[in-house]
Amino acid sequence: MIGDMAEHGVAISLFSGAGGLDHGAEDAGYEVRAAVEWDRDAAATMEKNFTHLHSSVITRSIVEVTTEEILASGGFRAGERPDLLIGGPPCTPFSKSGFWLEWKRKGLDPTASLLQEYTRVLREARPHKFVLENVYALTYNNTASRPAYERLLREIDDAGYIPIPKVLNAADYGVPQARPRLFILGVPKGTKILPAHPDPSHGGTWERRTTGPIDRPHVTAGEVLEGLVAEPEPGEVVAGKYGHLLPDVPPGENYLHYTAERGHPDPQFRWRSKYWSFLLKLSPTRPAPTIQAQPGPYIGPFHWENRRLRVNELKRLFTFRDDFTFVGSRSSVQAQVGNSVPPLLAAKVIGALHGKTSTSLSDATVAEH
Known part of the structure; x- marks a missing residue:
């Protein structure tokens, strides 16, 4: 069982994948009751590992799924609001590895609009808090990323929320993998004390610069793979x-x-x-x-x-539990793991919604690079 009790309430999950964010949400004290994921292997992985889902994962494109259907699948009654909305819209349009494609550099990838599906559900479901994850290249100042990023922040504002964005490197939070990602925390306008992203717990060299506290080194691949049995x-x-x-x-x-x-x-x-x-x-x-x-x-x-x-090694390098079960072919599992938010990082980010605070709105409106 992932998470023993809903200390902070109930969450709904969009673009759930194999459940890295969801795993972190439950470790941080939430119960994930509803999930939307079009990939059937990833949805089966979710259903295999998460015990709090009120019904089956919705396995259709989110474009075809209404907010009412999502809430109903989580057992919400009319007028009830989820405590937390989480999700990481597919990052292909803004991935750094795709910028060699001219049509992506020009912002012509149609899947970029999936960011708008997240903000649609945000606007209609009115959760008490939200966390949105994406590739950090979304914050780049180029013709593909910058307009999409500015539109996303504008739509969050229009939905009635304060966006608090920051780029975090997973290695700075105890994950044995250098994996920079953008995390946007969000709370309703009028919230007087804003949550802050968690402070790094580990430090070291990344891309020729030092990040995090140097007195507690990054966790290494050798440390987490030592003694692991992987057939x-x-x-x-x-x-x-x-x-x-x-x-x-x-x-x-x-x-x-x-x-x-x-x-x-x-x-x-x-x-x-x-x-x-x-x-x-x-x-x-x-x-x-x-x-x-x-x-x-x-x-x-x-x-x-x-x-x-090997799969068991991938799970260790992403901080999934050893007994977490992935469903599907080897290539499908690679995709599910590779698209995941490391659960340890997710738990620390989501846990920060109830931890340290920052009252500086100006600091909360610019993603740090």
């Missing part, structure tokens, strides 16, 4: 055109090991000719790099034992 999986061997190169890549490095600039005697690649995660290998002495939902055949991070990561 070999079909397809974990990295083969094909470049698979034979992986064993010589040092832990924590990538294809740049095979460049003239790094002094390799037989260069295989030009400098910065591949995406940075190409042949990327975990280091046991650092948090994992961001783990993707749909990695290509040579996209890491790979294990330092020169293979793909």
Whole structure:
């Protein structure tokens, strides 16, 4: 059972995926009673692991689902408001890895409108609090992200809420993975004491700068994977055109090991000719790099034992419990895990709604990068 009692009330979940945010919400004292997730494997994962759902996960596109239906599925009576709304609309239009596509840079991805489905439910369900998660590239000052981000903040304001955005790196909160994400906390206008995002509990180097408290180092991949029993999986061997190169890549490095600039005697690649995660290998002495939902055949991070990561290892690197059960094929599980909010981070963010406070509205209206 995830969460033993609803200390803070009842939550509804949009774009639920496998339930990373939901797991965190229940650990923070909420019961998730209703969920919307179009992917049937992810919905089955939710139903397998969450005991407080009032009825089955709604497995249709949220575009087709009314707010009344969502509330009814959670057992709400007419006029009742949820205590918390959570959700992470799909991030594809704003993902940093997609900016090489011109049509995404120009903001032409139609799925960007899913942000508006979140604000629609926010406006109509009128929860007492909300948390919205998305990729931190949504805050970038470019033609794809900035208009969408400004529209999102404007719609939150129009719905009657104060948005409190901030970019957090999961590694700074005890997650063994460097995973920056935007979290927007929200409370109704008129709230006199605003919640603040949680302070970092861990610190270290990320993207050539120091983050978090340096007296408590980031949790490393080696720490959480030590002693873990993970049976070999079909397809974990990295083969094909470049698979034979992986064993010589040092832990924590990538294809740049095979460049003239790094002094390799037989260069295989030009400098910065591949995406940075190409042949990327975990280091046991650092948090994992961001783990993707749909990695290509040579996209890491790979294990330092020169293979793909196993499901039990992915769960540890995302802070899912060892007994959390994922439903679906191996590729489906990869997508579910890779799209998840680490539950430990989610619990700390949602718990902050009832913890430390900030009364500075000006600080609450600009996402920190």
